Amino acid sequence: MRDARPALAVDVGGTKLAVGVADPGGRLISWAQRPTPRDLGAEQLWRTLDALITQVLRTAGIRDAAELAGVGCGCGGPMEWPSGRVSPLNIPAWRAFPLRDRLAERFGAIAVRLHNDAICMVAAEHWRGAGRGSSNVLGMVVSTGVGGGLILDGHLVKGTSGNAGHIGHVVVDPASGPACTCGGFGCLEAVARGPALAEWAQGQGWRPDQAGVTARELAGDGAQGHPVALAALRRAGRALGIAIASATHLCDLEVVSVGGGLSQAGAMLFDPLEEALRTHAKMYFARRVRVVPAALGQSAGLVGAAALVFVPERYWAGD
Amino acid sequence: MRDARPALAVDVGGTKLAVGVADPGGRLISWAQRPTPRDLGAEQLWRTLDALITQVLRTAGIRDAAELAGVGCGCGGPMEWPSGRVSPLNIPAWRAFPLRDRLAERFGAIAVRLHNDAICMVAAEHWRGAGRGSSNVLGMVVSTGVGGGLILDGHLVKGTSGNAGHIGHVVVDPASGPACTCGGFGCLEAVARGPALAEWAQGQGWRPDQAGVTARELAGDGAQGHPVALAALRRAGRALGIAIASATHLCDLEVVSVGGGLSQAGAMLFDPLEEALRTHAKMYFARRVRVVPAALGQSAGLVGAAALVFVPERYWAGD
Numbered sequence: 001m002r003d004a005r006p007a008l009a010v011d012v013g014g015t016k017l018a019v020g021v022a023d024p025g026g027r028l029i030s031w032a033q034r035p036t037p038r039d040l041g042a043e044q045l046w047r048t049l050d051a052l053i054t055q056v057l058r059t060a061g062i063r064d065a066a067e068l069a070g071v072g073c074g075c076g077g078p079m080e081w082p083s084g085r086v087s088p089l090n091i092p093a094w095r096a097f098p099l100r101d102r103l104a105e106r107f108g109a110i111a112v113r114l115h116n117d118a119i120c121m122v123a124a125e126h127w128r129g130a131g132r133g134s135s136n137v138l139g140m141v142v143s144t145g146v147g148g149g150l151i152l153d154g155h156l157v158k159g160t161s162g163n164a165g166h167i168g169h170v171v172v173d174p175a176s177g178p179a180c181t182c183g184g185f186g187c188l189e190a191v192a193r194g195p196a197l198a199e200w201a202q203g204q205g206w207r208p209d210q211a212g213v214t215a216r217e218l219a220g221d222g223a224q225g226h227p228v229a230l231a232a233l234r235r236a237g238r239a240l241g242i243a244i245a246s247a248t249h250l251c252d253l254e255v256v257s258v259g260g261g262l263s264q265a266g267a268m269l270f271d272p273l274e275e276a277l278r279t280h281a282k283m284y285f286a287r288r289v290r291v292v293p294a295a296l297g298q299s300a301g302l303v304g305a306a307a308l309v310f311v312p313e314r315y316w317a318g319d
Numbered sequence: 320m321r322d323a324r325p326a327l328a329v330d331v332g333g334t335k336l337a338v339g340v341a342d343p344g345g346r347l348i349s350w351a352q353r354p355t356p357r358d359l360g361a362e363q364l365w366r367t368l369d370a371l372i373t374q375v376l377r378t379a380g381i382r383d384a385a386e387l388a389g390v391g392c393g394c395g396g397p398m399e400w401p402s403g404r405v406s407p408l409n410i411p412a413w414r415a416f417p418l419r420d421r422l423a424e425r426f427g428a429i430a431v432r433l434h435n436d437a438i439c440m441v442a443a444e445h446w447r448g449a450g451r452g453s454s455n456v457l458g459m460v461v462s463t464g465v466g467g468g469l470i471l472d473g474h475l476v477k478g479t480s481g482n483a484g485h486i487g488h489v490v491v492d493p494a495s496g497p498a499c500t501c502g503g504f505g506c507l508e509a510v511a512r513g514p515a516l517a518e519w520a521q522g523q524g525w526r527p528d529q530a531g532v533t534a535r536e537l538a539g540d541g542a543q544g545h546p547v548a549l550a551a552l553r554r555a556g557r558a559l560g561i562a563i564a565s566a567t568h569l570c571d572l573e574v575v576s577v578g579g580g581l582s583q584a585g586a587m588l589f590d591p592l593e594e595a596l597r598t599h600a601k602m603y604f605a606r607r608v609r610v611v612p613a614a615l616g617q618s619a620g621l622v623g624a625a626a627l628v629f630v631p632e633r634y635w636a637g638d
Contacts, residue, residue, distance in 0.1 A: 159571020183601035252478020282502035
């Protein structure tokens with residue numbers, strides 16, 4: 001008989017910590033989130049997360065780990081995988097922090113599985129979202145960074161070190177592309193991540209002297225017709241389209257789901273994306289690829305973490 | 320007990336037809352090849368291949384299909400897969416030619432499996448060549464075209480239509496890249512395939528009025544120090560390095576094997592390739608990727624075709 005117990009799902013990001021309880025169908029029974037605290041040490045941050053877990057379990061009426069099918073956790077990368085020692089770029093307090101071990105100590109005998117948050121996102125979209133029914137899906141998150149995960153032939157691809165899916169570092173502009181945080185240049189992320197858009201637009205005269213403006217304001221101004229804001233979104237859309245064309249040719253993709261804050265810009269981003277994609281994805285098999293907005297929004301991270309517990313044969317290939 | 324019967328291996332390309340008999344360890348017991356005839360109709364070409372098969376079976380002392388473990392065949396793409404109706408770009412006589420069905424009719428009850436020749440090449444390199452022992456391998460063929468195949472997490476990736484691995488159509492120069500035969504532009508193949516190199520070099524003053532010169536002569540002149548020939552190989556090497564960096568970030572590759580005629584140019588091609596790769600593959604996990612010359616040379620197509628028969632759980636995911 002199928003295990004009817006729920007899973008605990010945890011999503012650790014630079015902006016927020018989220019914890020939920022999900023049923024075996026991937027529905028969230030209860031959940032809570034809070035901003036990721038800054039300026040805490042490694043142990044204090046862990047205790048903050050631990051307290052949020054306690055709160056959510058209590059709300060869901062779960063008193064004992066044995067009432068859970070397991071614990072799934074997504075966390076910002078990079079990380080050693082599957083050992084789950086995490087060093088999230090945007091959480092400086094954790095460097096080689098043994099997050100998987102800590103969760104395992106807290107929960108005892110039940111399965112604890114941890115993966116990159118972008119990987120959880122694509123697992124969620126494939127399991128319960130925009131990629132449902134497709135066997136070859138690239139899930140993208142366009143936000144402060146540009147992350148992703150790959151499902152090929154119906155299974156999550158892990159690659160040599162669990163890092164497959166880094167679409168953000170596909171090269172889209174080797175001739176004149178900007179320097180990337182990774183140390184390379186011309187990467188998709190260097191062009192299309194939110195802060196890069198805002199910076200480029202400011203250099204072109206959009207709100208030039210205003211500190212701390214983000215891609216969110218840029219998209220707002222674009223919607224009002226600001227030409228530089230629109231040009232910035234076109235530039236990012238084109239870069240996304242080129243990278244997706246390359247990925248489609250290499251991996252024979254069927255669906256690409258695009259989520260993350262910047263995807264809220266809608267047609268201002270997706271129209272130039274489609275145009276560049278159709279210009280470059282010309283092999284007959286690649287013309288069929290569909291780019292769709294991610295369906296699960298804010299809850300994708302938790303749903304994907306639950307997928308690690310409930311569908312390990314597809315989404316968890318670790319120990 | 321393991322099946323000790325040999326397999327028949329067939330490799331159909333625009334330049335040559337090759338047929339061999341391979342033992343379960345992937346060693347060729349006997350084989351023969353001949354130039355692919357031109358100006359024949361579809362049926363005449365089939366009869367030519369059929370006669371070569373008969374000849375090789377006779378040489379190997381095989382009188383009956385039941386003495387074979389199966390038939391594996393690699394063929395130039397594109398093709399419908401796994402049905403095996405082939406339309407090789409460089410064999411105009413065959414358009415939607417039912418090659419798999421014809422082989423199946425000829426051999427009766429034994430398994431007949433057919434795949435893209437670049438896929439067979441990577442299967443061979445993974446099974447018995449430069450990718451042995453690695454779970455994440457991109458196999459490339461740099462020749463008249465630029466083809467490839469992907470092994471990820473230890474298995475051949477097929478993708479939505481059996482076309483995964485088309486590294487030749489990863490975009491490396493969207494700003495000013497040349498038009499590609501696929502209809503796009505800036506593709507790796509448009510820059511790095513042999514004829515494109517020769518054409519570019521002729522435009523730069525290398526043997527400007529000589530018709531029919533190829534990348535083979537170009538590499539020869541490069542070895543003598545001809546500056547335009549060397550520049551052409553550098554340009555191709557850089558494009559290869561950029562595409563490999565993108566593929567490594569996306570797929571977390573461990574080994575990239577590079578074969579095909581142009582790979583014979585050695586350091587003139589591989590040095591600029593490495594330089595561009597190291598400039599762009601900066602994520603820590605990507606720095607570890609190794610680019611190596613393909614190990615199996617001319618026999619890779621036949622060895623890979625045999626791999627479809629002997630190791631179907633890794634290299635054959637069709638019906």
